[in-house]
Every structure is written in C-alpha cells, then in structure tokens.
Amino acid sequence: AQSVTQLDSHVSVSEGTPVLLRCNYSSSYSPSLFWYVQHPNKGLQLLLKYTSAATLVKGINGFEAEFKKSETSFHLTKPSAHMSDAAEYFCVVSEPGYALNFGKGTSLLVTP
Amino acid sequence: DAGVIQSPRHEVTEMGQEVTLRCKPISGHNSLFWYRQTMMRGLELLIYFNNNVPIDDSGMPEDRFSAKMPNASFSTLKIQPSEPRDSAVYFCASNPGTFLVNTEAFFGQGTRLTVV
Numbered sequence: 001a002q003s004v005t006q007l008d009s010h011v012s013v014s015e016g017t018p019v020l021l022r023c024n025y026s027s028s029y030s031p032s033l034f035w036y037v038q039h040p041n042k043g044l045q046l047l048l049k050y051t052s053a054a055t056l057v058k059g060i061n062g063f064e065a066e067f068k069k070s071e072t073s074f075h076l077t078k079p080s081a082h083m084s085d086a087a088e089y090f091c092v093v094s095e096p097g098y099a100l101n102f103g104k105g106t107s108l109l110v111t112p
Numbered sequence: 113d114a115g116v117i118q119s120p121r122h123e124v125t126e127m128g129q130e131v132t133l134r135c136k137p138i139s140g141h142n143s144l145f146w147y148r149q150t151m152m153r154g155l156e157l158l159i160y161f162n163n164n165v166p167i168d169d170s171g172m173p174e175d176r177f178s179a180k181m182p183n184a185s186f187s188t189l190k191i192q193p194s195e196p197r198d199s200a201v202y203f204c205a206s207n208p209g210t211f212l213v214n215t216e217a218f219f220g221q222g223t224r225l226t227v228v
Binding site: 043044094096097098102105 | 155160
C-alpha cells in the first residue's frame with residue numbers, strides 16, 4: 001500500500017527567504033516520488049521527480065527535493081522564495097502498476 | 113504533442129442532467145487517469161486505465177459515475193444523473209507507465225463542472 005502525508009496545509013514565507021514543504025511517504029516497494037505545483041485556476045505541472053536514481057533531485061524554478069529512505073521523507077526546498085512561487089504544492093507517491101497517489105496539498109503564501 | 117486535451121473546459125448543468133467529460137491522452141501513453149478535485153477532499157483518483165482496460169475503479173463515487181476508454185486516444189467520464197455535490201474540477205492525466213515502472217503523469221487543464 002502507498003500513501004503520502006504533507007505535514008503542513010499552509011506555509012507562509014517572505015520573499016527572498018528559504019522555502020521548506022514537508023512530505024512523508026509510505027510504500028511497500030521502492031516508490032517513485034513527485035512534486036507537482038498548481039497555480040490558481042490552473043492545471044498541475046510537474047516540478048521534479050525521484051525514480052531511484054540520485055537522491056537529491058533538482059527541478060524547475062530552482063526547487064529541489066531530497067529522498068531520505070531512512071526517514072521516509074521527500075521534502076521540497078528552495079533557497080529563495082519568489083512571489084510567483086505562491087501556489088498549491090502536491091507531493092505524490094507511485095508504485096508500479098498503481099496510479100499516482102496525491103497528498104492533500106500545501107498552500108504556499110509568499111509575502112513581500 | 114499538444115498534451116492531454118480535455119473538453120469542455122467549463123460545464124454548467126442542472127441537477128438530474130447527464131454530463132459527459134472527454135479526454136484525449138498524449139499519443140503513445142498507455143495509462144490514463146481521471147481525478148476529481150474539490151476543496152473539501154483534495155485530489156481523488158476516480159479510475160485508472162492501462163491499455164484501455166480499467167485497472168482500478170475503486171474511487172468512482174457511485175453508480176451514477178461511469179468511465180470508458182474505447183480506444184487508446186479517447187476516454188469519457190459520464191455522470192448520470194448529476195447532483196450538486198458532483199460540482200468539482202475533473203482532471204484527466206496520462207503517462208507511458210506500465211506495470212513494471214511508473215513515471216510522472218501529464219495533466220490536462222481540467223473541466224470545471226458546476227451542477228445547479
């Protein structure tokens with residue numbers, strides 16, 4: 001069975017400060033993990049993915065995430081937030097043969 | 113490739129009417145997913161097809177919902193009869209995944225359904 005827990009439903013940061021969005025997962029196998037972003041009234045866009053290669057994954061727009069098997073975590077980070085980063089972020093886990101399983105989402109607010 | 117194409121983008125219908133949502137996956141992708149997004153429940157998987165065959169439909173809310181994939185390039189999600197609580201954004205997604213490996217899914221822009 002696979003599941004994902006996003007530990008914060010809302011995160012607020014100031015522009016130019018670091019971003020940390022937390023995600024823990026549960027999987028019976030070696031999972032694939034993804035982060036998606038959804039801007040208001042838009043579709044879902046892939047930020048980055050982990051598929052059993054390098055544990056530190058770099059994505060678009062300066063985001064990265066580190067796969068930590070011992071902690072079953074896949075936290076999303078960015079060194080410096082930009083106003084355009086304000087959006088909903090989804091952590092996703094997937095095992096072969098199964099559909100992608102989405103977390104509840106974390107709403108990121110960036111203040112000037 | 114134009115990506116995953118959904119139609120219509122917006123649908124407003126009266127309670128009790130039949131609603132059909134359409135999806136064209138990315139060419140060559142053999143998995144297709146229908147998701148529903150609401151404020152209360154977030155993103156829920158409704159049904160998952162692989163090679164046009166429904167693999168997991170445990171997320172389909174009730175018998176009023178049905179989904180078909182008659183060929184590799186087309187899928188429909190039908191609600192009959194529709195109810196106000198079906199109001200949501202419905203996303204279709206596809207990926208080239210198989211039972212051996214799974215990759216990211218590519219999402220359409222969604223259909224915003226409002227049932228009044």
